[in-house]
Amino acid sequence: MNEVQPQTSATIRTRSTFWRRFTRHRMAVLGAVILTLLAAACFGATLVAPYPRDQQDLLLGPVAPSAEHWLGTDELGRDYLTEILYAGQVSMLLAISVALIATSIGVLIGAVAGYRGGWIDDLFMRVTDLFLVVPAIALLALALQGLGHSPLAIIIVLSLIGWTYIARVVRGQVLSLREREFIDAARVIGATDRQVLVRHVLPNLGGVIAVNVALAVAGTIIIESTLSFLGFGIQPPESSWGNMLSQASGLIGTPKVYLLYFPGLFILVTVLAVNFVGDGLRDALDPRSTASSASSRGYS
């Protein structure tokens, strides 16, 4: 009818508003920066670490933090910072994999159960209950006894146990989303079940999913420490923040107790940063959080 001005495609704008909303969240930006630096340091440890991996200096022995060894050394004279960075590779990889896999399983099961309802819902939710009632630690210990203690085994086992919570949350959300009128509207214009799920249900779960991934990353790091402490986690000589923590726990009450604090500090900072990023993502994924005063713009 009138002139048709070439517009930037809607997706590009969506992405830029997403970025704007995310950067408004200062703690989220800070969290993202910290996480990026930590990840870069850990995965680039071969370049960044002050000493080669596992380089022992038996004559030196354990020393307190100093200019040469920022975080000190352990009994075998290995640089503790170097060790923490390499251990971080395992911990981060593990946490991110478990968080993504467990969330994907949970979202899939929860969304299908909530959307389909009926016997599928009953079946899926009873299975979820089953996972929830069995004590996770006992199950983990048992499973890892059988599968061994490799990082891969731990990822598989933690993922298979971790999906239940998000499945329940997503099911509840989908149950309420399903009754919303825009879902009916999508059916009227001809969307199939799958298209409704992908185009309307999942995008509206974005915030819940983002928060859950963040929680799961944090939770996994902590569970992995617990497992290591109990002797079911990553085993030496392979190291993770969790098992460094558990190894250093014997030092409580000695002057070398700082060896306990450092891995703990790395865990704490990572968990906090991930949670802030999760919060920021949740807000950024919700168009309503912009709340710009546009109620009467563009009426012709």
Place this chain on the structure above:
Amino acid sequence: MSALLEVRDLVKEYPVRRGLLRREIGSVKAVNGVSLTLERGRTLGLVGETGCGKSTVGRCLVRLVEPTSGAVYLDGENLTEMSGRDLRAARRRIQLVFQDPYASLDPRQSVGAIIAEPLHLHHLERGNEQARIANLLDLVGLSQSVRDQYPHELSGGQRQRVGIARALALEPEVIVLDEPVSALDVSIQAGVLNLLEELQQRLDLAYLFISHDLSVVRHVSHEVAVMYLGRIVERVDADRLYSSPKHPYTKAMLSAVPVPDPRIERSRQRIVLEGDLPSPLDLPGGCAFRSRCWKQTDRCAIGPSLIDEQGHAVACHHPELE
């Protein structure tokens, strides 16, 4: 068989379950044998009070609700028997505009994405999707700048225009308007109603206009059907319905519409209906209105059917005289 849309004996029952075992103890007949016809370029108003089943009729037409029995013919093809690919194709021809323009728009989609979605679903982009969106925005009187906005940033009237644009994207022949203006401010209603009339003339659309607002229905409809508890009790062209209603229920309803002139308003005779709606679980046999009707006699226990006399159909044993 010439009508564009023909509805025959539409029935929708909802099972009622009680108790621990969810045993079926009966059913509610939300729609109880409704028949309608609608011609191209015409508007049929469907009025009735809340819960009379008028929205259920609309939802059955677009198959959001599966009718228990009855048939919906679009150009002679039975929509109720379609599935899969045929149904998808038929959906292009009959669309629905929802009552609540906020609830019926996905809060996570921009206006452009909402209007483009039907095009994507039916693979109608034809390479000039942007031009098509611009065209649709223009058609419903929205400026191009709303394209990148989200539903919560728009006013009620703008949202409803987006809903209309989405329905128009598939170039339908019939649009079911389910209380399209009742969620809007009165000042906005007129604008949307005028838009609908303009679109009808331009695109030769047929409307099923569902509303409980008699004055709005009078304004837009060529013909009006009055529903009471799942049945059509009176059907006639709009002018005759308002000047000489035959069914006591219609008469009572019309008498309740306020008149803007205070002098007439004061002298106006109002018919106040006694009693409540009977429970839809336990409908009285015969005329459903007889429990509240001042004219009811023993005859009313045996159902009056909708009888058409010179284009004025009424289901009553004691109709008002013209």
